[in-house]
Amino acid sequence: MRIAGRLVAILLLAIALVGLAPAVRADVVDDAFAEGNERAEAGDWDGAIAAWQRARGLLGQPSSVLSYNLGTAHAERGDHGRATFHLRQALDFRGSPTAELAEAARYNLAIVRRRAELQAATTGALVDRPQTWWDLLVETLRAPGVGWTALLCGVLWLVVLIEHVRRARRGRSLGVTRALAIAFGSLWLVAGVLHGVSLRADRTAPRAIVLDMRVDAREGPGTHRKVEFAIQGGAQVRIVDRTPGWVRAQLPGGVEGWVPESAVGELESTASVRPLPGPTAAGPERDTPASVDAS
Amino acid sequence: MASRRRFLTITAGAAAALCAGVVHAAPGLRAEIVVDRDRLQVGEEIRMELVVTRTGSGAVPDPELPPALADAFEIVEQGSSTSSRMFLGGGGTSREVTVTMQVGAVALKPGKHVLVFTVDDGGKKVTSNEIEVVVEGEAIAKEGAAVATTNKPTESKGDVFLWASTDKTKAYVGEQITYALDVYERRQLMSVGLRKPPSFTDFHTYALPEGEPTMEVVAGVVHRVRPGMRRALFPQKAGTLTIGPAEIAIGRRRRDRSPALAIEVMPLPAEGQPADFSPTNVGTFELAAEVDRTSVEVGQPFTWTVTLKGTGNLPLVDPGKWPQLRGARRYEPKVDTEMQAIERIGGKRTWSFLVIPEQPGTLVVPAHVLHYFDPALGRYATAETKPIDIEVTGTAAVAASDADADEADDRERFAPIVGGSTVPREVVGERWLTPRRWLWGMLAIPTVAATGWAALAAWTRLGPDQAQRQRNAERRRQRERIESARRALGTGDGFHAQLAALLHEHAVAATDGEGVGLARPDLLRRLLRRGVAADDVRRLERLLDTCDAARFAARRSGGDDEAARQVLFDEALALLRDSTLARRSS
Numbered sequence: 001m002r003i004a005g006r007l008v009a010i011l012l013l014a015i016a017l018v019g020l021a022p023a024v025r026a027d028v029v030d031d032a033f034a035e036g037n038e039r040a041e042a043g044d045w046d047g048a049i050a051a052w053q054r055a056r057g058l059l060g061q062p063s064s065v066l067s068y069n070l071g072t073a074h075a076e077r078g079d080h081g082r083a084t085f086h087l088r089q090a091l092d093f094r095g096s097p098t099a100e101l102a103e104a105a106r107y108n109l110a111i112v113r114r115r116a117e118l119q120a121a122t123t124g125a126l127v128d129r130p131q132t133w134w135d136l137l138v139e140t141l142r143a144p145g146v147g148w149t150a151l152l153c154g155v156l157w158l159v160v161l162i163e164h165v166r167r168a169r170r171g172r173s174l175g176v177t178r179a180l181a182i183a184f185g186s187l188w189l190v191a192g193v194l195h196g197v198s199l200r201a202d203r204t205a206p207r208a209i210v211l212d213m214r215v216d217a218r219e220g221p222g223t224h225r226k227v228e229f230a231i232q233g234g235a236q237v238r239i240v241d242r243t244p245g246w247v248r249a250q251l252p253g254g255v256e257g258w259v260p261e262s263a264v265g266e267l268e269s270t271a272s273v274r275p276l277p278g279p280t281a282a283g284p285e286r287d288t289p290a291s292v293d294a295s
Numbered sequence: 296m297a298s299r300r301r302f303l304t305i306t307a308g309a310a311a312a313l314c315a316g317v318v319h320a321a322p323g324l325r326a327e328i329v330v331d332r333d334r335l336q337v338g339e340e341i342r343m344e345l346v347v348t349r350t351g352s353g354a355v356p357d358p359e360l361p362p363a364l365a366d367a368f369e370i371v372e373q374g375s376s377t378s379s380r381m382f383l384g385g386g387g388t389s390r391e392v393t394v395t396m397q398v399g400a401v402a403l404k405p406g407k408h409v410l411v412f413t414v415d416d417g418g419k420k421v422t423s424n425e426i427e428v429v430v431e432g433e434a435i436a437k438e439g440a441a442v443a444t445t446n447k448p449t450e451s452k453g454d455v456f457l458w459a460s461t462d463k464t465k466a467y468v469g470e471q472i473t474y475a476l477d478v479y480e481r482r483q484l485m486s487v488g489l490r491k492p493p494s495f496t497d498f499h500t501y502a503l504p505e506g507e508p509t510m511e512v513v514a515g516v517v518h519r520v521r522p523g524m525r526r527a528l529f530p531q532k533a534g535t536l537t538i539g540p541a542e543i544a545i546g547r548r549r550r551d552r553s554p555a556l557a558i559e560v561m562p563l564p565a566e567g568q569p570a571d572f573s574p575t576n577v578g579t580f581e582l583a584a585e586v587d588r589t590s591v592e593v594g595q596p597f598t599w600t601v602t603l604k605g606t607g608n609l610p611l612v613d614p615g616k617w618p619q620l621r622g623a624r625r626y627e628p629k630v631d632t633e634m635q636a637i638e639r640i641g642g643k644r645t646w647s648f649l650v651i652p653e654q655p656g657t658l659v660v661p662a663h664v665l666h667y668f669d670p671a672l673g674r675y676a677t678a679e680t681k682p683i684d685i686e687v688t689g690t691a692a693v694a695a696s697d698a699d700a701d702e703a704d705d706r707e708r709f710a711p712i713v714g715g716s717t718v719p720r721e722v723v724g725e726r727w728l729t730p731r732r733w734l735w736g737m738l739a740i741p742t743v744a745a746t747g748w749a750a751l752a753a754w755t756r757l758g759p760d761q762a763q764r765q766r767n768a769e770r771r772r773q774r775e776r777i778e779s780a781r782r783a784l785g786t787g788d789g790f791h792a793q794l795a796a797l798l799h800e801h802a803v804a805a806t807d808g809e810g811v812g813l814a815r816p817d818l819l820r821r822l823l824r825r826g827v828a829a830d831d832v833r834r835l836e837r838l839l840d841t842c843d844a845a846r847f848a849a850r851r852s853g854g855d856d857e858a859a860r861q862v863l864f865d866e867a868l869a870l871l872r873d874s875t876l877a878r879r880s881s
Contacts, residue, residue, distance in 0.1 A: 030718060033715075033718045037715065059718060063718055069713055073712070076709060108710050111707060119627070122648070123629055124629045144728050147728055151728075151736045151737065151740075154740035158747075161747075165751065188740065192737050195733070203730065
């Protein structure tokens with residue numbers, strides 16, 4: 001009898017704990033978020049970043065708001081690489097960005113981009129070229145809508161093909177079905193190939209953002225290898241090869257070099273909520289401008 | 296019996312022969328030294344083997360190196376190996392273990408040297424045989440105390456020897472010292488190579504051009520001097536620093552080594568040292584500054600370039616704190632270094648700043664001062680740029696009020712963070728159309744199409760033939776006629792025509808197509824020949840006649856009502872479904 005009573009008590013306790021767990025977690029996430037906001041209001045960007053990173057880790061899911069705040073805080077600190085990374089993540093649909101948030105994120109991204117380009121011009125570091133119509137086209141082809149269109153055209157092509165055969169067997173007119181089959185088949189092929197190529201590019205060479213202010217790209221993996229060029233923080237690269245601790249980063253122009261894995265952040269990474277290897281409280285390695293004496 | 300005796304005899308003989316043939320080794324420890332030559336020149340290498348053999352049980356001690364090696368030779372190679380053998384005989388087995396130490400040594404001192412070694416066998420010394428080795432030539436120094444020399448060799452040290460020197464034996468921290476390593480040859484040898492490069496601990500080094508071989512007279516003998524190495528050395532700390540010896544291999548057996556060099560490095564003098572002086576600024580330098588334009592508009596960038604030229608360890612020169620530009624925004628510099636290494640290290644180093652004026656008027660790019668220590672003069676010196684005036688013009692921005700300035704700042708101000716006390720949580724699931732699903736879907740479409748095409752082809756090939764398909768088509772047509780006739784029962788429009796056509800088609804089908812085009816009497820006769828019962832043929836004829844009469848003389852007969860059509864229809868169906876005609880036509 002006593003054992004049964006204990007079992008019931010343990011069961012009730014477990015149910016209570018399981019029921020309360022999300023609420024408890026929600027509280028600590030909100031506490032960390034609010035703490036970050038308070039610190040940001042006080043101008044303590046390092047403290048705010050630490051609090052928001054904590055909230056992000058506790059939340060365990062993408063949040064455009066947290067990414068946006070993190071990106072803006074890094075931008076305020078002059079850390080263009082991490083600012084670009086977080087602001088780009090803020091635009092990811094998985095974080096549920098609102099229209100206003102997306103607009104603000106794009107606005108901040110534009111400022112960060114301008115500053116990164118200016119810094120690259122002064123230090124001689126390489127940076128990815130600005131987006132062109134071709135990039136927009138590639139971006140569009142990667143969109144799920146193109147994938148759905150290709151699939152739908154394929155199914156319609158099948159249906160039209162069946163009807164075409166049926167009509168042919170009954171000796172009816174084939175002009176309309178032939179034209180439709182050609183149209184849907186072409187759309188299916190073209191959209192499918194382009195969407196597939198863009199998906200493959202993302203899978204084999206994922207996009208990443210250079211996090212550190214200036215990263216030396218070497219001819220091989222290892223600090224003893226020759227430095228070939230430097231990449232500006234905030235530049236978008238593709239990761240085309242990996243070895244433990246190092247990745248081969250490719251700029252859009254095709255220039256390649258090995259950089260430490262911790263110096264880049266992958267945009268499509270499933271572990272994107274993981275805290276980035278961030279700068280210390282001392283701030284980024286090199287800030288810009290070096291002196292602002294407009295008086 | 297005879298065979299058994301013969302077997303025993305052979306066996307005993309074989310055993311006796313085996314025992315007699317086995318050599319029984321005597322137990323104990325033996326030591327033996329073997330050399331590859333007993334006469335050599337100083338600098339040549341001799342190879343020897345120290346062999347210790349124990350027969351029977353017990354460990355084999357390692358041999359001790361011959362004492363003569365410590366004085367007159369330098370060991371350059373050493374290794375050992377172990378082997379063992381088993382012996383049978385004498386009613387048991389015995390074991391012999393041999394430890395062999397291979398030693399390569401370069402002769403340093405001329406004279407007669409006796410090579411002998413001992414091993415310690417549990418307190419008992421076992422001595423090896425003695426070999427006398429004669430070394431000829433002049434003695435060369437072992438690696439010992441470093442010497443300081445800037446001189447050329449004054450006496451020859453053989454047909455080939457190595458010589459190291461520096462251009463100075465005393466220098467300040469950060470001052471350049473030039474190191475030279477040369478091979479002097481009386482006769483040209485092809486197989487001289489650097490075996491061990493010198494070590495430059497506590498020096499910052501740069502390679503200098505080695506130059507071309509020259510001829511030099513040493514002690515009245517002409518030598519060919521082959522440059523082996525040139526280095527510019529910058530001592531990094533004060534004290535007596537040592538440049539390690541280098542070693543060359545001459546052929547396969549000879550070696551020669553340069554002595555280690557000692558450099559006395561003095562600290563930079565404290566007297567006259569500027570505040571915040573960087574100890575890496577040692578050399579002779581000039582500093583200049585220039586801008587790419589002297590007249591710009593507000594917000595228009597220009598480049599300010601500071602150039603440092605001179606001799607010294609340029610990459611380590613610390614330019615110091617750069618001056619502040621009032622009324623302008625200055626960014627981090629782009630640094631380029633062009634090194635020149637001829638006899639002394641030098642070159643040019645530039646710092647290029649991007650500057651954006653923010654206020655109109657005259658922007659003064661101030662002078663920049665670099666303090667350095669000139670080792671040639673032994674005192675501190677200063678290099679300085681001249682100030683540069685930039686005329687900054689502007690229109691709207693010239694008269695910018697504070698409010699306008701704030702507005703301009705706002706244009707580059709970041710959008711604010713999202714405040715609040717709770718993180719919005721709107722869980723968005725992953726897209727259903729993942730790349731994998733999309734790929735499967737895209738691949739499924741041609742797969743379905745190909746499968747359908749294959750099924751259609753198989754059906755065409757393996758399905759019903761032409762006759763069967765024709766029969767099926769006829770049946771389908773007959774069913775359609777029956778349905779048409781049934782629908783026309785009420786009105787009578789076309790009923791009899793449909794029914795007559797239906798009956799006629801059945802009749803033609805019952806003749807297997809032979810009745811096509813025949814007149815009705817001929818068709819009926821053909822049915823009779825085909826085995827259709829006469830009664831059924833008569834029923835068919837009557838039905839056809841009734842239909843004809845109804846079609847062409849309905850008004851005259853006056854019997855064309857729905858009930859009559861129903862009766863006619865039922866009779867026709869009965870004939871077509873249950874009669875010899877129906878069986879034939881199917």
